[in-house]
Amino acid sequence: xxxxxxxxxxxxxxxxxxxxxxxxxxxxxxxxxxxxxxxxxxxxxxxxxxxxxxxxxxxxxxxxxxxxxxxxxxxxxxxxxxxxxxxxxxxxxxxxxxxxxxxxxxxxxxxxxxxxxxxxxxxxxxxxxxxxxxxxxxxxxx
Numbered sequence: 001x002x003x004x005x006x007x008x009x010x011x012x013x014x015x016x017x018x019x020x021x022x023x024x025x026x027x028x029x030x031x032x033x034x035x036x037x038x039x040x041x042x043x044x045x046x047x048x049x050x051x052x053x054x055x056x057x058x059x060x061x062x063x064x065x066x067x068x069x070x071x072x073x074x075x076x077x078x079x080x081x082x083x084x085x086x087x088x089x090x091x092x093x094x095x096x097x098x099x100x101x102x103x104x105x106x107x108x109x110x111x112x113x114x115x116x117x118x119x120x121x122x123x124x125x126x127x128x129x130x131x132x133x134x135x136x137x138x139x140x141x142x
Contacts (some may be wrong), residue, residue, distance in 0.1 A: 001028040003105040007035045007096045007130070010068050013111025017141040018072055021109045025079060033084045033105065034072050037095035038065045062087065093129035100134050108134065112142040 006021045008014040021032050038061040069085040076083045088095045092114070100108055113124040123131070123140060131138055 001030045001106045003031045003033060003103070005033045005035055005100055005103060005105045005108045007037070007092070007108070007110045007126075008068065008072050009036065009092070009111075009114045010071075011111055011113065011115045013113050013141060015072075015075075015111075017109045017111045017139075018075060020139065020141050022076065022079075024107075024109070025076075025082065030106070031082045031084065032076060032079060033086055033103070034069050034076075035086045035088070035096060035099055036065045036069050037088050037090060037092040038062065039091055040089055062089070093126045093133075096126070096130050097133045100130070100136060105136060107137040107139065109139045109141060112140050 001024070004021050004024055006014075006017050008018065018034075024030065025032050040061050065087040066085075069087060073083050073085055086099065088099060096108075096110075108130070110127055110130065111124075112122070112127055114126055127140060131140065
């Protein structure tokens with residue numbers, strides 16, 4: 001095993017996925033890719049909301065994504081250059097699928113629920129979609 005992708009969103013379950021990725025990276029001496037997707041369309045394109053907003057900072061979601069990745073990377077500081085950060089714009093599930101399928105990663109480790117996860121379901125909608133659309137092994141952390 002050489003590379004693990006860990007999609008993150010700042011949720012409790014994403015943080016647990018980072019911890020599990022640490023264990024794998026220590027055991028297999030592999031690289032960890034922290035992946036965050038932010039969706040500007042869902043954040044700002046609702047016309048009813050947009051009409052009420054006088055100024056929209058379209059750079060803020062990207063800045064927030066990079067800050068989230070930097071914070072997560074700090075928890076992996078012992079891994080040094082073996083940690084990569086990737087920030088992509090778009091629908092989280094679709095962007096995770098696209099990135100994973102286009103990569104040479106050996107596996108994905110992700111949380112069962114994200115920030116918007118409804119706990120009454122076994123897994124959240126993003127995790128469910130990724131689980132059913134990628135060909136690589138996936139470990140779901142709860």
